[in-house]
Amino acid sequence: MKMTREEGINKTFPGISHLVILGAGASIASTMRNPEKNGKELPSMNNFIDVVGLNDIIEELPDEVQDDNFEKLYSNLHAEKPKSDEIKEVQRRVRDYFSDMELPDEPTIYDYLILSLRPKDFIATFNWDPFLYQAFCRNMDKAPMPHICFLHGNVAIGYSDEDDKTGPSGMYSKRTGNQFEPTKLLYPVAEKNYNNDQFISREWNRFRTRLESDDTKRVTIFGYGAPDTDVEAIDIMKEAWGGAEERNMEQFELINVIEKGELRETWDDFIHTHHYDYGKSFFDSILAKYPRRTGERYMHQFLPTTPAEAFQEPFPVPQDVDTLEELWDWYEPLFEVERA
Incomplete structure (x- = not known):
């Protein structure tokens, strides 16, 4: 018999971390669903x-x-x-x-994303826009949030060298009074030496630790196609991940409008044989089908005694909500289990 929706919501496991890596395509997808509040367009590197x-x-x-x-x-x-x-x-x-960019008042893909992960999970973003940080801030009082790092800096994030702490860009630390200086955004392609910047080095070390961790069993790459300009970044990721043969139980997920075959080839060094899923929309993802329980869904496949029991009924996030309040109400049964 397969696990019901209620059983899936009520069962939680410690550990089993989900790592999400965001590229420009994730922010572009978010604004296509719900435009930026002032009508600003998210650019790609080609436009x-x-x-x-x-x-x-x-x-x-x-x-x-x-x-x-x-x-x-x-x-x-x-x-x-x-x-x-x-x-x-x-x-x-x-x-x-x-x-100047701002999320619209309506729920966006970034709101869904941030609410679909737990504190044991981690988001690493290459994006400069403030959307992920804004989604974090407006949802943080509703449930414990995942950890976030900003691999190429971010307009919303500042850093204090003296404190080795991050905070809202331009604001001051309540504890020390030191200012969170704006983080660097632009790096020449030929000189993307992440160790030359204290903040960026710190963020990459956090990211590397998550990639290396045995607890990281799920990796979702959303809107990031590993461009030629990110050779150093990909090399660091390969070294930390350790290769497909060494990570033969982990599950990759690719969300992108790029065709499946081309994208699979791009990430070939990371994916063990058939251990990957593909979708063109966030709502096709494991995050949307089993929100806040992706680790439990991963573990469930190893627990059944018969193949039939490996199938678990999904509880997909609703796509038709108009307000954040409606979205929070939908997630509340998941939050309640975690609080208990």
């Missing part, structure tokens, strides 16, 4: 210059600096004019563009 409004600067740059991909163009510019006015203006406009 970044147009969307952010950098054309007047870029048009004046020499031909040898030009590239359709913004990260490569920035790397070329940094190599030619590392302390130029152009560099400073690009950095200012990028920060200003993302800093």
Whole structure:
């Protein structure tokens, strides 16, 4: 017999951590479902210059600096004019563009995501936009939240070198009075040395620890296609993960509009044989089908005495809620079990 919805909600296990890795595609997907409050568009690296409004600067740059991909163009510019006015203006406009962004009042994919994980779980994001942090803040009073790290900095996050602590960008520590200085966003592709920045080094060390952990049995990669510009990042991830043969019990999940075969090939070094799932939407994911119980769903397959018992009835999140209050009400039975 298969486990019912109620049994799935009521059964919790310690450990078994779920790691979620977010790329630009996750934020783009979020704004496609519920637009940014002021109508701002989330850019990709291929339309970044147009969307952010950098054309007047870029048009004046020499031909040898030009590239359709913004990260490569920035790397070329940094190599030619590392302390130029152009560099400073690009950095200012990028920060200003993302800093003004705000989640809509309605539930977004990031609200679903943050509510579908528990404190034993972890989110690592490559994104500069403030959406994940905003979702964290507006849901944190309803349930214990997962841990978060920001692998490429974030407009909402500041850091105090003296305290080795993060906080809202521009604000001050209540304990020490030190300011949380804005985190660095732009790195030249050829010099993405994460150890050169104290905050970034700290975040990558936290991420690496999670990848290495034997408790990390589920990994979801949402909207991140491992671009050529992130070679160093992928190398660090490979070293920490240890290879597909060594992680032969772990389950990967890929959420992306990129076709399944191409995406599977990209992550081949991480996935053991058939141990992966694929979907084009967050709502296709294990997170949406078994929210806050993805670790329990993973363990359930090893507990039954017969194959038929391995099937567990899903309890998917509702997609038709209009308010955060409705969403919180739906999750409340899960929260109650955890509190008890």
